[in-house]
Amino acid sequence: MSKPRVxxxxxxxxxxxxxxxxxxxAGQTEVEVLIRPPSLAKPAALKLQERGIKIHAAELENTTQLAGILSGTHTVISAVGPELEAQLAQIPLADAAKKAGVQRFVPCAWMxxxxxxxxxxxxDQLSSFNLMHNRESKSSSMFVKLGLPYTIIDxxxxxQVSFPTLPSGRVDYASLLLPNTTILGEGNMKTALTDLRDIGPYVAKIIMDVRTVNKYVFCYGELLSQEELFAKMEELSGENIERKYISSGELKTLLDTTKSSFCYDFSNVQQAFTFIGLEYRYSMYVRGDNDPAYAKYLGYLDARELYPEFVPRRFEAYAKELLEGNAVAVYQGWSFQAW
Ligand SMILES: NC(=O)c1ccc[n+]([C@@H]2O[C@H](COP(=O)([O-])OP(=O)(O)OC[C@H]3O[C@@H](n4cnc5c(N)ncnc54)[C@H](OP(=O)(O)O)[C@@H]3O)[C@@H](O)[C@H]2O)c1
Structure with missing residues (x-):
């Protein structure tokens, strides 16, 4: 029997x-990728080609071409990034997926x-474009309106973006924020953290599982507070991190000020990262949203309960890689001054 095409x-x-x-x-699916034509010559696209992965070249807005590409596809997974244009481009993609008889659409959440x-x-981008069901307004998502099976994965x-930097500069090579030594809020709010490399293995299980059709699923590795992250890095490195503190109130003021001058223009990368970073941190460290119990309240399935056999990487293992100089800089070439 042929494997489902993803x-x-x-x-x-x-x-x-x-x-x-x-x-x-995992080897359970036929893996194909869709790349927009101007990106075909990028090193990352060439690497996929070298691995023998079938590449389709198309713009997401080209629904006629997409319908042909998607014919016979079981699952479409989108990880297009946070830019407005990319998020919006998922609407014609979902339309084409429905027309082609795709059996599951995973939109870009990953938050x-x-x-x-x-x-x-x-x-709110996801919900305002009706990519997600909006619980508050009870509006149906685009998927419900299309009758297209979906799974939303957070x-x-x-x-890779959570660890504090050290006085010696040993882990600066992998940090997006330099230095990253500020405790935002009280410092003891636990938040769900995940190794980027564990997202794929979770997804491989989720998309083969009928229990996750038309559901939200939450995956994570460990629940840790900022103080626990700092303490772990201090213990493993033998260094003391001099902390800066921004109170919850100061963080809210900083967020509001940044928001009022942000034009949602992602070509200003520093401004976009600052704004998005502050919103993430306020939600996680002050509101305490990023918590598996709250995810359950919001209706998510917990991937750790669905797949107890999968053991996610622990932060300590990642921190050791960092200290040995073996971690991958996921934002290589970019670094921003922290608040
Ligand atoms: N939970 C967390 O801690 C965390 C951290 C970072 C990001 N995220 C979330 O994860 C999601 C993915 O982010 P990422 O950092 O993995 O993305 P990324 O590395 O920036 O990659 C975006 C991908 O989407 C493609 N793309 C962008 N615009 C497109 C378009 N209009 N049409 C087709 N393809 C397009 C890009 O292709 P090209 O090669 O053509 O540019 C690239 O392959 C985002 O929604 C982000 O918010 C979460």
């Missing part, structure tokens, strides 16, 4: 990359847990 959009990206790796490793309705702009906050 098409990944955003395969040259960070989340898409881990999903490609894990699906190939921390957060309710829709004014907490995080990224979350993943906690990546270890």
């Amino acid at each position: 098409l990944i959009v955003g395969a040259t990206g960070r989340t898409g990359g881990t999903i490609v790796d894990a699906l190939l490793e 921390t847990v957060c309710p829709a309705g004014g907490v995080m702009w990224l979350r 993943v906690g906050y990546w270890y």
